[in-house]
Amino acid sequence: MIAEHLSENELQEYVSEPLLCGQFTIEHIESCEACKEKAIAYQILFSGIQQQVKPVFDFNLSELVLSQLEPSKPGFSWDIFAVYLFSVIGISSILFSGILFSKYLSGLFTGYSTLFLYLFVAIVLISLLFQGFEIYRKYHKQMNALNIS
Amino acid sequence: MSGNKENIQTDQYLVGKVLGGDTNAFATIIKNTEGLVTQIVFKMISRTEDRKDIAQDIYLKAFKSLPGFRHQSKLSTWIAQISYNTCLSYLEKKKLVLLDHRDDQTEPDDDSVEFVGGKSIQVLFNQTENDIFQRELNEILKTEIERLSPLHKTLITLYHNEELSYEEIALITQLPEGTVKSYLFRARKSLKDSLLRKYKKEEL
Numbered sequence: 001m002i003a004e005h006l007s008e009n010e011l012q013e014y015v016s017e018p019l020l021c022g023q024f025t026i027e028h029i030e031s032c033e034a035c036k037e038k039a040i041a042y043q044i045l046f047s048g049i050q051q052q053v054k055p056v057f058d059f060n061l062s063e064l065v066l067s068q069l070e071p072s073k074p075g076f077s078w079d080i081f082a083v084y085l086f087s088v089i090g091i092s093s094i095l096f097s098g099i100l101f102s103k104y105l106s107g108l109f110t111g112y113s114t115l116f117l118y119l120f121v122a123i124v125l126i127s128l129l130f131q132g133f134e135i136y137r138k139y140h141k142q143m144n145a146l147n148i149s
Numbered sequence: 150m151s152g153n154k155e156n157i158q159t160d161q162y163l164v165g166k167v168l169g170g171d172t173n174a175f176a177t178i179i180k181n182t183e184g185l186v187t188q189i190v191f192k193m194i195s196r197t198e199d200r201k202d203i204a205q206d207i208y209l210k211a212f213k214s215l216p217g218f219r220h221q222s223k224l225s226t227w228i229a230q231i232s233y234n235t236c237l238s239y240l241e242k243k244k245l246v247l248l249d250h251r252d253d254q255t256e257p258d259d260d261s262v263e264f265v266g267g268k269s270i271q272v273l274f275n276q277t278e279n280d281i282f283q284r285e286l287n288e289i290l291k292t293e294i295e296r297l298s299p300l301h302k303t304l305i306t307l308y309h310n311e312e313l314s315y316e317e318i319a320l321i322t323q324l325p326e327g328t329v330k331s332y333l334f335r336a337r338k339s340l341k342d343s344l345l346r347k348y349k350k351e352e353l
Contacts, residue, residue, distance in 0.1 A: 008338050045341050048290045049309040051283075054184065055191040059201060062179040065208040069172050 006035045015042040160224035167215055179208055182228045185311055189229060189321075192302040193236035203239060207232045222320055229321045233303070240299065248300045248332075286344075293343045301336035308333055 006014070006028055014021050014029060029035050098105065109117060166174035186207055190200050211228050218227055240247050294302055300322075307313045307321065319326040 009334055012334060012337055041341055041345060042337070044286070045290070045337065045344060046309060048286050048344075049294070049305060049340075051287055052291060052294070052310065054310065055187050057183075057187060057201070057204060061183055061204055061208070062176045064201075064205055065179060065212075066172055066176055068205070068209060069175065069212055 005032065006038075008038075011035065011038050011042055015039055015046055161220060164215060164218060164220075164224065167212070175208075175212060178211075178224065178228075182225045185225055185229050186232045188306050188311060189232040189236060189303060192306050193233070193299045194239060195299075199239065203235055207235050210235065223317075226317055226320055229307075230323070233321050233323075236299070246298060248298050289344065289347055290340070293340055293347070296343070297336055297339065301332060301339070304329060304333050305336050305340070 010025055014025050029039055163174050163178050190204055194200050194203055211231050307318050315326050315329050318329050
């Protein structure tokens, strides 16, 4: 026999989230008239709430808001600032080193065979080509992810 | 899951467009979220004449803060959070109560809820097929919901009408999930008790 009735909390849970209810709750409600009636009261309540008419504004909110907006200007971004800063530092360092060690640079490629130099240039070009292709592929992938239309 | 991912992609696309200067994209954002915002404003703010200013204020704040939106939640949840906070500030400014504990003091004794005016609830349930009963019930319910405190009204609406999860409601109201569940429980119980009392009174 049923020793105790279900709590209000269990009854609400039974009506709003029946899949999460334990077997005990379901069996109890099936066999207990008092709890069944309370559950039905909640069912009536929940369906009544869902049938409430949704409120609407009696003015065009979108028009009202847009009339007060100015197109947004791209704001200051620390990320972009950092990218520019490191680029400037990098390029400056290369140029500064070039100027500083210019007398050594002229002799940098002397003493190597022509074949070795061609090989070196070819490797650098192929690496750059692959890197460029990878950046382009990644960019397209990201653009496709954003393009939902 | 895929719906959520799709939502985030749509949000990213729209936010990107707005940040790029396309205000029409912001009109789409308003259109997509207006229903939810309207529900929050209507439930939190009872003065009709203030709702217009508050609704405008919500979207102007959203527009201004859009560069800071990090897509950690759905855009609609984020805008609902702005709506809730804006309404909350209004209530604080006007010294109005967000949560009235009298909502909880509607405990009829257990026997009185099992029968409504001498009829079993089963009979009442069968009457739901009747349009007149349904209309009457909706009217009574509308009045009873209006009597709840702004927070209880909002929680009931977000859960039952907007079908948001406890997690989303917790994000919007910045309340712990357990607190949301507890407030919802009290609001539903209070509504059920008021409804049953109302019917009992009418039958007598």
